Amino acid sequence: MTDAVLSTPAGASGVGAALRGVAGAVVPVLVVVAAIVALWYVACVPMNIKEALTQAERAGAVINPPSAIERRDASAIGLVVRNPSHASATLNQERPRLPAPHQVGAELWKTTGGMVLRGRAFSKRSLIYHAWVTLSATVFGFVIGTVAGVGLAVGIVHSRVMNMAVMPWAIASQTIPILAIAPMIIVVLNSVGVTGLLPKALISAYLSFFPVTVGMVKGLRSPDSMQLDLLRTYSASRSETFWKLRLPASMPYFFTSMKIGMAAALVGAIVGEMPTGAVAGLGARLLAGSYYGQTVQIWAALFAAALLAAVLVGAIGAVQRATLRRMGMAQ
Amino acid sequence: MIGTSMPTERTAPGAGVAEADQPVIEARKLDLTFQTNDGPVQALRDVNLTINKGDFVSFIGPSGCGKTTFLRVVAALEQPTGGEITVNGMTPDEARRSRAYGYVFQAAGLYPWRTIAKNIKLPLEIMGYSKTSQEEHVARVLKLVDLEGFGGKFPWQLSGGMQQRASIARALAFDAEILLMDEPFGALDEIVRDHLNEQLLELWARTEKTIGFVTHSIPEAVYLSTKIVVMSPRPGRITDVIESTLPRERPLEIRDTPEFLAIAHRVREGLRAGHAYDE
Numbered sequence: 001m002t003d004a005v006l007s008t009p010a011g012a013s014g015v016g017a018a019l020r021g022v023a024g025a026v027v028p029v030l031v032v033v034a035a036i037v038a039l040w041y042v043a044c045v046p047m048n049i050k051e052a053l054t055q056a057e058r059a060g061a062v063i064n065p066p067s068a069i070e071r072r073d074a075s076a077i078g079l080v081v082r083n084p085s086h087a088s089a090t091l092n093q094e095r096p097r098l099p100a101p102h103q104v105g106a107e108l109w110k111t112t113g114g115m116v117l118r119g120r121a122f123s124k125r126s127l128i129y130h131a132w133v134t135l136s137a138t139v140f141g142f143v144i145g146t147v148a149g150v151g152l153a154v155g156i157v158h159s160r161v162m163n164m165a166v167m168p169w170a171i172a173s174q175t176i177p178i179l180a181i182a183p184m185i186i187v188v189l190n191s192v193g194v195t196g197l198l199p200k201a202l203i204s205a206y207l208s209f210f211p212v213t214v215g216m217v218k219g220l221r222s223p224d225s226m227q228l229d230l231l232r233t234y235s236a237s238r239s240e241t242f243w244k245l246r247l248p249a250s251m252p253y254f255f256t257s258m259k260i261g262m263a264a265a266l267v268g269a270i271v272g273e274m275p276t277g278a279v280a281g282l283g284a285r286l287l288a289g290s291y292y293g294q295t296v297q298i299w300a301a302l303f304a305a306a307l308l309a310a311v312l313v314g315a316i317g318a319v320q321r322a323t324l325r326r327m328g329m330a331q
Numbered sequence: 332m333i334g335t336s337m338p339t340e341r342t343a344p345g346a347g348v349a350e351a352d353q354p355v356i357e358a359r360k361l362d363l364t365f366q367t368n369d370g371p372v373q374a375l376r377d378v379n380l381t382i383n384k385g386d387f388v389s390f391i392g393p394s395g396c397g398k399t400t401f402l403r404v405v406a407a408l409e410q411p412t413g414g415e416i417t418v419n420g421m422t423p424d425e426a427r428r429s430r431a432y433g434y435v436f437q438a439a440g441l442y443p444w445r446t447i448a449k450n451i452k453l454p455l456e457i458m459g460y461s462k463t464s465q466e467e468h469v470a471r472v473l474k475l476v477d478l479e480g481f482g483g484k485f486p487w488q489l490s491g492g493m494q495q496r497a498s499i500a501r502a503l504a505f506d507a508e509i510l511l512m513d514e515p516f517g518a519l520d521e522i523v524r525d526h527l528n529e530q531l532l533e534l535w536a537r538t539e540k541t542i543g544f545v546t547h548s549i550p551e552a553v554y555l556s557t558k559i560v561v562m563s564p565r566p567g568r569i570t571d572v573i574e575s576t577l578p579r580e581r582p583l584e585i586r587d588t589p590e591f592l593a594i595a596h597r598v599r600e601g602l603r604a605g606h607a608y609d610e
Contacts, residue, residue: 226436229408233434234457235427244453248444327444328485 037101041091046076047098048090053079055093056086099296107300124280127304133281134269135308137197141204142265146258148205149212156213157220157246158238167217174210178203178268183275200281204268208261215257219250251327255320262312270305282308355419355509355541356382356405362413363400363567373566374400375411380560380569384508387535387542389552390560391598392605397567398545398560402511405543406434418509430458432509433502437517439494441486441501448473448482451501458505472500475534492523496530503538510542517547525583528554532581549602553577553595554586561598563605571601 050071057063064082065071071079080087091100099107108127115126122129152170155162182203189199223245231241273283282305289298361378364371375397382388390398403409404416407423418426426432433454441450448469455465473479476496486494495515502510516524528551535542546552552559553575561571575594577585585591 226438226440230434230436230440231457232408233406233427233432234454236457240457244457245442248442251444328446329444 040098040101044096044098044100045080045087045090048093048096049076049079049083049086051093051095051097052086052089053083056089061086095293096295099299103296104299104303107296108303111300112304127282127285127300130280130282130285130301131304131308134266134273134283134305135312137200137269137272137281138204138262138265138308138312140197141201141206141268142208142262144201145205145208145261145265146212149209149257149261150216150254152209152213153216153220154242156217158242170210170213173206178207178271179275181206182268182271186272186275200269200272203272204265207268208265211257211260211264212254215253215260216250219253219257220246222253223249248327251323252329255316255323259313259316262316263309266305266309266312353384354381355384355386356380356417356543358401358404358414358416360414361401361404361411361416363397363404363409363411375404376566376568378414378567378569380572382541382543382558384541385539386558387544387556388558388560389544389546389556390562391546391549391552392562392567392602393564395564395567396562396605397564398562399513400567401562402513402543402545405509406432406511430505430507432511433505433507435495435499435502435510435512435515437514439486439491439498441494441497443486446483446485447478447489447497450486450497451482451504454501454505460505468504468506472503475503475537476500477530490523491519492527495519495527499531499534503540508541510540512542512544514545514547516551524551529583531555536579549595549598550586553591553598554581554583559594559598561601561605563602570605571597573597573601 053063053071054068057066057068063071063086065074090096092103093099096103111125111127115121115123115128120126122132152162152166156166157163185203185206186199189195189202220242227245227249228241231245236244269281270283270286273281274287282301285301285304286298289295289301358378358380361375362373363375364373378397378401380401390401392398400409404411405418405423407427416423419429419431421429421431441447442453445453451469451472452465455468460468469482470479473482476499478493478496478500481489481493481497486497489497499510499512499515502512516527519527531542532555534540544552544555557575557579559571559573559575560569561573562568563570573594576590577594
């Protein structure tokens with residue numbers, strides 16, 4: 001009886017609090033997004049004004065100043081101030097220096113949802129197809145990198161020799177710019193007949209193993225001396241210490257480093273698509289866009305890559321929450 | 332079982348029944364020197380001590396007096412650099428392998444990813460107990476520390492005192508005869524501590540374990556022990572060993588009796604003497 005009486009207002013205020021919580025989280029996010037979009041639109045006007053004025057002049061409009069040479073040397077903001085009526089033309093150009101948000105949005109829709117509606121989701125003009133190509137290399141490379149990273153970490157934690165021999169090389173490997181080493185990996189593997197997914201995946205793995213190694217070394221070493229002493233009083237073996245203490249204790253570190261590793265793997269896959277003259281993948285799409293001055297296409301590919309990264313990292317986050325809750329370690 | 336031979340021996344130490352005074356832990360001229368970056372540090376010097384079966388022995392002294400180090404030597408977590416020590420007539424290493432002792436640390440140190448029952452199972456899993464016997468042991472020790480019904484809870488769902496009780500249950504799970512406790516209640520508040528002290532005495536009476544107990548607190552040491560070992564630092568050594576004259580049955584009120592205060596006074600004197608020696 002009393003329970004029921006008490007629980008009703010508590011439940012109602014709980015819902016209210018939850019709604020306030022959601023609103024409290026959504027409103028600041030929306031404000032920030034709106035501010036970025038507004039800033040972006042404002043930036044488009046001076047960025048694209050010269051091209052807009054040149055086209056308007058060709059169409060017969062009177063421009064201030066009338067000389068193209070004078071305009072070339074004038075400041076962009078000054079041109080906007082002197083020709084305010086042409087500002088709107090800066091937002092709808094075919095090849096703008098900086099495409100406006102709605103142009104990028106329209107391109108994204110045209111190459112994703114629009115293609116799906118026409119039943120051509122996996123045509124070569126579809127970003128879904130290119131994202132899929134990049135995704136498969138990313139995930140494949142991420143798996144290789146994670147397995148290698150965990151393996152190295154286990155070795156480093158258990159062997160003094162490996163700790164001293166491997167860690168410096170792992171750190172050195174990350175100081176080499178990936179842009180320098182990616183074409184070499186592709187070319188070398190190509191010359192021995194390995195082509196397709198694997199070379200790109202290896203570049204992804206090269207970038208993603210490192211955060212996993214560092215994170216897992218930290219995680220496997222996280223049990224304090226008291227916890228290790230406790231297992232010594234049971235005369236536990238090294239493998240028992242590993243499976244019962246070190247590995248479970250490292251789980252929060254594991255997921256955090258996998259998130260970083262996944263983002264790095266995506267960068268690796270995109271970089272791997274650039275120097276090879278690849279025809280497919282978000283990296284190839286970026287490269288093609290820059291060859292042909294298709295800025296809208298570049299920006300659309302960039303946003304696709306960002307969305308892909310968000311989805312992948314979000315997926316790891318979901319697995320993390322589920323796992324830690326099962327382990328009883330979520331708050 | 333409990334009420335018969337043991338207490339008579341306890342109230343009249345030395346004069347007791349011949350068969351009862353079995354030495355469980357014996358240290359002879361024990362030395363331990365740590366090599367540190369600032370040079371050698373003598374953690375234990377010339378420590379001679381006999382702990383008999385069923386004793387409750389407290390080690391008390393300021394930080395750095397070697398009380399924890401001594402307990403760790405008994406547990407084979409540290410190797411002495413001189414002298415001899417036997418546990419159940421064996422070396423500490425052999426005693427550990429024969430599961431002679433359970434160790435309770437200052438912090439409960441329960442695994443956050445295991446429930447209380449599974450935490451208590453941890454030593455049993457490592458020692459290869461069968462699944463059914465694991466369940467039996469867990470149920471029995473949970474009852475012993477008054478945590479029945481909490482086996483399915485995770486550590487963070489329990490109070491600090493309950494967590495420490497669970498860690499005592501974990502140390503008791505595999506039926507070791509000796510319980511080594513390194514300031515187990517040091518991080519808990521006074522009220523919880525009083526309560527746990529009472530429970531520990533009850534548990535000791537019921538199980539007839541031999542207990543080595545490190546503490547900073549004079550009342551705690553006097554209240555719990557049959558024997559109080561007073562130690563002093565630099566180098567760590569024993570300055571006094573006090574056989575308690577208190578009866579085995581000890582309500583909390585015993586702490587106001589003249590007898591209790593007399594023992595506490597002697598402990599305090601011993602600590603002061605050790606300190607003065609240093610300055």
